[in-house]
Amino acid sequence: MGKTKAAASMGEAGWSHARILQALYDLGPLSRADLARVTGASRSTLTALVQQLMDQGLLAEQESRPSSPSGGKPSRPLWISPQAPPVAVAHLLPGRLECALVSAGGQLLARVQREFTPGSGDGEAATAALLDGLRDILARTATPPLGIGVAVGGMVDTDTGTVISVALAPELDGLPLAAILRAELGAGLGTGLGTELVCVDMHPRAQALGDRWFGQGRGRSRFASLYTGEALGVGLVLNGEVHRGPAGTGGEIGHSIVQLDGRACHCGQRGCWETVAGHDWLRAEATRLRLPGAATLTAGPLTRLAAAEVPHAAELVERWAANLSAGLVNLHQIFAPGLFILHGDVAAGGEQLRGRIEHHLHARIPSHPAGPPQVALTALDDDATLLGAAGLVLSEQLRAMKGTAR
Ligand SMILES: [Zn+2]
Helix, strand or coil: CCCCHHHHHHHHHHHEEEEEEEEHHHHCCCCHHHHHHHHHCCHHHHHHHHHHHHCCCCCEECCCCCCCCCCCCCCEEEECCCCCCCCEECCCCCCEEEEEEEEECEEEEEEECCCCCCCCCCHHHHHHHHHHHHHHHHCCCCCCCCCEEEEECCCEECCCCCEECCCCCHHCCCCCCCCHHHHHHHHHHHHHHCCCCCEEEEEHHHHHHHHHCCCCCCCCCCCEEEEHHHHHEEEEEEEEEECCHHHHHHHHHHHHHHCCCCCCCCCCCCCCHHHHHHHHHHHHHHHCCHHHHHHCCHHHHHHHHHCCCCCCCCHHHHHHHHHHHHHHHHHHHHHCEEEEEEEEEHHHHHHHHHHHHHHHHHHCCCCCCCCEEEEECCCCCCHHHHHHHHHHHEEEEEHHHHHHCC
């Protein structure tokens, strides 16, 4: 079957197809028997539905698993076909952007970088760099992508796909990103939904979708995905969906207040979590303690200084971990996500820093029979945001498939 037809069929397929695809994204590769159990469909109905999805080039059988010790037949798990339409994605940061092609099964197929001058006030140059990077990516696939997903390092109106504000890159403020991408690149996308699918969201929420679809959040209905480094951000998944609030109003957890009358924050408030747990705080404290490389200190070098028993380094690790845990305590008390996945610079602090953050989190919350929340290092390295930008499009596509057949 033609590749374009496969793209279109994602939109034409109904609720039953969407349920099968959702179950695979939730649980990973599954046999037909497992899929029948999970979706509640009869074996014969399920076999027919799976065949339709295979004919459309969306599903494929993987290598067979060995038979069970009890002597069951070897099963061939089903997973998203490498021939399924991919997703074009971008991660837009102050001065730098990364574009990539992600397969519907979560493989990074290609990536390119572009730069622009942050703070120049030249919004057109930033837009041109983004369009150039995405055109480069679109030229690398013969199959029209399902859509474009963009993660932005700032606040976004997720209803309209408009950037509200990006600290350090004000030229992006107010940019109607989704509208621009639809107008300039829409013709190159699959039209399964009868419209060009362009999704724009803030970076920590896209990152959470990366965990949800392709990382440790798979199959979990609740967890929090944290970005930690020069800024702090969180994407929260509740009831299996990323939590946005109306038009994406929530999520600026770095600017939740942890210290009344605390230090001034670049956001204009005082005592934000970021002012006691971000890089600015870390470097100011390292300078005061006369640690080597204080002005550019990050988690990796700090934990190495502590391991080498450089005076005051271990003490700073401990205080940083305690300050980082403060925001997690608040998130736990309000949402109880159960799992906090660490991304960004703090993940470079490895097990030492993760363990101390978890220790301080547990010490600051009451015990409960349900057990304490876990803190984990990401398994997706730096790719979570790009994969999550694909997750934005895949989520929207599945929602539309379910909706159109209801
Ligand atoms: Zn702030």
